[in-house]
Amino acid sequence: MGVLERKEREKKQRRNAILDAAEKIFFQQGLFNTSMDSIAKEAEFSKGTLYLYFKNKEELYRAVLLRGFILLEQKLKEALHDDASAYQNIINISTAYYKFSQDEDGYFNAILSYQDDEFDIDNLEVESGKSLKAGNRVIQILIDNIEKGRQDGSIDSNINPLESAFVLWSQFTGFLQMLKKKREIIDHYFSVSQENLLETYFLLVEKALRPR
Amino acid sequence: MGVLERKEREKKQRRNAILDAAEKIFFQQGLFNTSMDSIAKEAEFSKGTLYLYFKNKEELYRAVLLRGFILLEQKLKEALHDDASAYQNIINISTAYYKFSQDEDGYFNAILSYQDDEFDIDNLEVESGKSLKAGNRVIQILIDNIEKGRQDGSIDSNINPLESAFVLWSQFTGFLQMLKKKREIIDHYFSVSQENLLETYFLLVEKALRPR
DNA sequence: ATTTTAAAATGACCATTGGCCATTTTTAAT
DNA sequence: ATTAAAAATGGCCAATGGTCATTTTAAAAT
Incomplete structure (x- = not known):
């Protein structure tokens, strides 16, 4: 009181x-x-x-990004199913991230801007630091699930969880960026639909992750 | 005269x-x-x-981007070997793109900026249009090689060349962006090296592209 | 040579905007 | 009622993308 x-x-x-x-x-x-x-x-x-x-415009935008990462983290965790295989859960969270990129346009753009940001690790602003850590938590979800997949046999045991989590995160983000920003152009110049692109992405990921 | x-x-x-x-x-x-x-x-x-x-700063930057795409196209074509399998040539051009991202910092940043650009297809400025087409030519190299790979058997025949070319381009660009901008942070927070990330990326791509 | 015409370049000027800070206003403590 | 602290204000500045009337340069015509 x-x-x-x-x-x-x-x-x-x-x-x-x-x-x-x-x-x-x-x-x-x-x-x-x-x-x-x-x-x-x-x-x-x-x-x-x-x-x-807020210190400046940049930090204000980073604070918005932080909200975005927190929302994404929540959505990814909701997409997890205890009774599903770890591989299936990777697909689940990927699908959830895809939906996020489509539904939460503003937040996804903030994440894309973050992906392009190169910041000084020794001199992080408040909000930048918070959003960085929130971003790391999102990646951690991936790491944990790949690790699980190695144990339950649903993911190729040759795959290193740490490295492949970063690969999956960055490559899927890059893919979603293209989907978001170039869909019209790809359709126009190459007559390729968003659905087929998404399907192809998941096909390639399945082959990559599954045990041989 | x-x-x-x-x-x-x-x-x-x-x-x-x-x-x-x-x-x-x-x-x-x-x-x-x-x-x-x-x-x-x-x-x-x-x-x-x-x-x-130049119409404005944007167009001037796009003209620089055009140079970048032309240089990249050239480097990728140089990386191709007639006597190599199509799959191997995909690896060759990927490696060339990786080197490009490391050596040609300015051009690569221009490409990253381009990847985030959403432009009106009906109202393209001069330089934006030219760079768009140059970018499409780079993708075309990928398309052609995946197609070849289906024929020479070095690439999984279930893979659609058109779709997977866009997937490969966008996901690799996203991956290279992370390498470029987040290498220090990933090393610092997760002790993962650039070399291991690259290795893991290629491991996953090989599994994805190769015939089962 | 001289004048006319067209092309090219200039730089002063404008509007917008991120950020700052001396001052004012509001709220709490005395 | 007075003092002190916290919060908010808005005028101001410097930087900058872009414009345009004017000047300069070069070519063509006489």
Whole structure:
């Protein structure tokens, strides 16, 4: 009931309100077409206030990314089934990630932007550090499941869980990026549908992961 | 010998000089930290002149990308060996693309930026259109080789060349992006080396592509 | 040579925007 | 009612992409 606790709580609420506004505008207009002024207007604060809660535009976007990673982590975990094989669960979480990329456009774009970010490990900003760790947790889900698959025999035992988790994550993200950004062009120039691309991806992954 | 031809030639030279300058600054400072003024200074023209040769900064960067795609296409073609199996040639061009991503940092970043670009097919700018087509030619190399592999038996005949070419291109680009941008972090948080990641990628691709 | 015309280049100027900070407003403590 | 601290403000600055009226340069015409 202390006044300090209340102030702390209100501060978090204000921070969250700014994040809500930022997310809304970022998702509508994209990172580069979004001005801090328009976020401020949406949040009903002055621009200066934003900088009391976030160091800069970059960090604000990273805070949105963090939400995205947390949501993704949740969706992937929901996709897991205890009674399914580890291999099947890899397919399950891949499918969940595919759906995420289609349904959560704004968050997925934030992840793509993150994938292209090269940051200084010794000099991480607050939100960048948090989102990095959240991203690592997502990868950890993959690692754990590949490890399980080696044990339950549903995944080729020659495959190293750690390395292949990073390979799967990065290559699937790259694939989903193409699906998202180049679908129209591929359809137009090569008459290839999104469904066939997805099917082919999963076909190749099955062959790659399954025991020979 | 006409004066018109000479002027045309000189125009191309000036355009190329601007491109050289732009490339130099873009590669040193990155797309967003490069100002048109600094390019103009490097090219020894005024800023206004740049806009006589390129519609805007975006198009200028796309023109650099075009150079990158042309160089990549050349390197991939050089990596092909007539006496090798089609599968082996896929590995050869993949390795060449990997080297390209490591050696030609600036061009590879331009390609990554391109991968994230969503453009209106009905309203393509000049340089964007050219680079798009150059990118398609790179993919075509993959398509042709997978097709060959189905015929010479070095690649699983269940695999559709068109679809799997796009899958391979996008997933490998995504993988190389991770290698480029996250190598330090992966090493730091998971103690996984670039070499092991690359090895694992090729292991998975071999299993995926080879006949069962 | 001189004048006219066209092509090329210039750089001052504008609007937008990320970020800053001196000042004001609000809230809590005394 | 007064003081102190916290929060918010909005005017300001510097950087920058892009434009355009003017100037400069080169070619063509006389």
